[in-house]
Amino acid sequence: MSEVDHLLSKKVADRYLKREVLGEGTYGVVYKAIDTKTGQTVAIKKIRLGKQKEGVNFTALREIKLLKELKDPNIIELIDAFPHKGNLHLVFEFMETDLEAVIRDRNIVLSLSDIKSYLQMTLKGLAFCHKKWVLHRDMKPNNLLIGSRGQLKLADFGLARIFGSPDRRFTHQVFARWYRAPELLFGAKAYGPAVDVWAAACIFAELLLRRPFLQGNSDIDQLGKIFAAFGTPKPSQWPDIKYLPDYVEYQYVPGQPLRQLFPMASDDALDLLSKMFTYDPKARISALQALEHRYFSSGPPPTEPALLPRPPPKKESLNSKVSDFNIHEGPTVLSPPRKSRRVMPNHEGFEGNEYQLDDAKEGRPAARERTEHVPMPLDFSVFGSRPPTRPTINSADRSHLKRKLDLEFQLPEEEDEE
Amino acid sequence: MAANFWTSSHYKQLLDQEEVDVVQPLDREKGITLEDFKIIKMHMANYIGRLAQSVKVRQRVVATAVAYMRRVYTRKSMTEYDPRLVAPTCLYLASKAEESTVQARLLVFYIRKIYLDERYRYEIKDILEMEMKILEALNYYLVVFHPYRALPQLLQDAGMNDVTQICWGLVNDTYKMDLILIHPPHLIALACIYVASVLKDKESTAWFEELRVEMNVVKNIAMEILDFYDSHKMITEERINASMNKLALRQ
Secondary structure (H helix, E strand, O other): OOHHHHHHOEEEOOOEEEEEEEEEEOOEEEEEEEEOOOOOEEEEEEEOOOOOOOOOOHHHHHHHHHHOOOOOOOEOOEEEEEEEOOEEEEEEEOOOEEHHHHHHOOOOOOOHHHHHHHHHHHHHHHHHHHHOOEEOOOOOHHHEEEOOOOOEEEOOOOOOEEOOOOOOOOOOOOOOHHHOOHHHHOOOOOOOOHHHHHHHHHHHHHHHHOOOOOOOOOHHHHHHHHHHHHOOOOOOOOHHHHHOOOOOOOOOOOOOOHHHHOOOOOHHHHHHHHHHOOOOOOOOOOHHHHHOOHHHHOOOOOOOHHHOOOOOOOOOOOOOOHHHHHOOOOOOOOOOHHHHHHOOOOOOOOOOOHHHHHHHHHOOOOHHHHHHOOOOOOOOHHHHOOOOOOOOOOOOOOOOOOOOHHHOOOOOOOOOOO | OOOOHHHOHHHHOOOOHHHHOOOOHHHHHOOOOHHHHHHHHHHHHHHHHHHHHHHOOOHHHHHHHHHHHHHHOOOOOOOOOOHHHHHHHHHHHHHHHOOOOOOHHHHHHHHHHHOOOHHHOOOHHHHHHHHHHHHHHOOOOOOOOOOOOHHHHHHHHHOOHHHHHHHHHHHHHHOOOOHHHHOOHHHHHHHHHHHHHHHOOOOOHHHHHHOOOOHHHHHHHHHHHHHHHHHHOOOOHHHHHHHHHHOOOOO
């Protein structure tokens, strides 16, 4: 074991051998580790204790609560949790990349079979959540993680809720705006699994288009984008619309034929898409019904997960120059500032980054967490070149902690288990 | 009852009465009997209820907190996990898990109002430390199902809406016992309806027969509830104090 490795490897809680830091999110640091019991690579989230003296972070607790109940091949596995030096640590299976990285990688060609496979896995994970009465409420490509054998898994349950009681009221400030269903944009407080299906439809569209489909820059604009695509909903399409809290009448605009918006898609794909994009949440297809749609049974069959195209693993060595990171990215980097914000590399000079402002209320990480600095092969110019500004959730409780492919560097070859 | 109860961690964690009725060795050494054990848990359930009233949280939060507390003592001793700290901490944790967070400092404030006794006095940092230990003791399983959800539908179906209040009270009282650790919540709800129907001379036999449930289990739960009410009359303040005094004084 080299000296660097030695510095990076530190045992936590007997069982886990700590490796490099992967990034930092709203409620703490994420690092890679080796489970000495199984030899498996894992991602450990260290939950920072809130400065408000309010114990275990509420968002983290939500995630723990739900993930302990949700065991499914298409949902991220919470392997373990343990306290260490006063902090709670969550152990997740390690995931290589996420769907957003796939979508925006210009070197990747997604065939119709590939898209079908990714959508199928997304819907399977979602159907499982809904069967268990859990709403995900933050479906978007970078919350769909992809494992080493291509399996797609739903992650980031910090906004998720159990929707068991029929008349519970929820906040409508959920989802990143581009994935927000129209009922939420009209302020619905009593909503159901249909909101996740709308978001899944947006992801489906994004897979087809290779760019976010409905990119509104405000809630009003988001509705405008939706109406421009599908036409202003008529009362016959959505009878209950007028009862929604923030409902205002919009001037009628006609929609566009789906065929025109998605020229490459098959008829079956368009039929499913239109059912997932149904205005009336009561009439919108469920995740389970969507899986039974003939799109999935008609040809071409979905690609085997292991054969799905994925971004190449990053090859940079620990001390490589900062600039090779962005070299093979095309000019259209869709990397949202949002994502760069949620996973903060421990890098000096990054401190004052403007994108951090939004998270200021969560507080900066404690100084002691900053001592685990490792050199990161990063090019921060990516944050300067403006991709379309991905909107954020403006709800107070967000969980945004993610291992991040882009911050990853090569795992030391030999794994020394002390 | 939610359709997913049968696949939940709650269902998988259900225990037999004999497994619940185990006094931990450390507690036994202090002379705590099974009866003391039950009395202390009941006392703590009441304590959680009183605290909850002060901080105004839903009954569901109370129920979850009591379930947490009872689960903790199937695995940990009262000697190591002082019930006077575990009880408020369970309420604290349950309030977060049930999405109606109560601030720790508010709990500390009301703890002082309710008990002048020094032995109940705990600070915010104690609660936060215990929170982590409780999470561990619960093995991070936080979802608990309760009889409340099934109750209105069942009563509606049985055409017994007029006993709703009694049933609700009965369900609340089941948390003074360990039933939630042992039986599926909808069976507890049914047992409460059964007790209420007997109490109010309601004819419910036909309705119960039509339900595809194990009526024996329901009747047994109902008997346990009635037994509890009987024995409850004997539990005086002194008796509770005697049990509590067996717990070590705090250093």
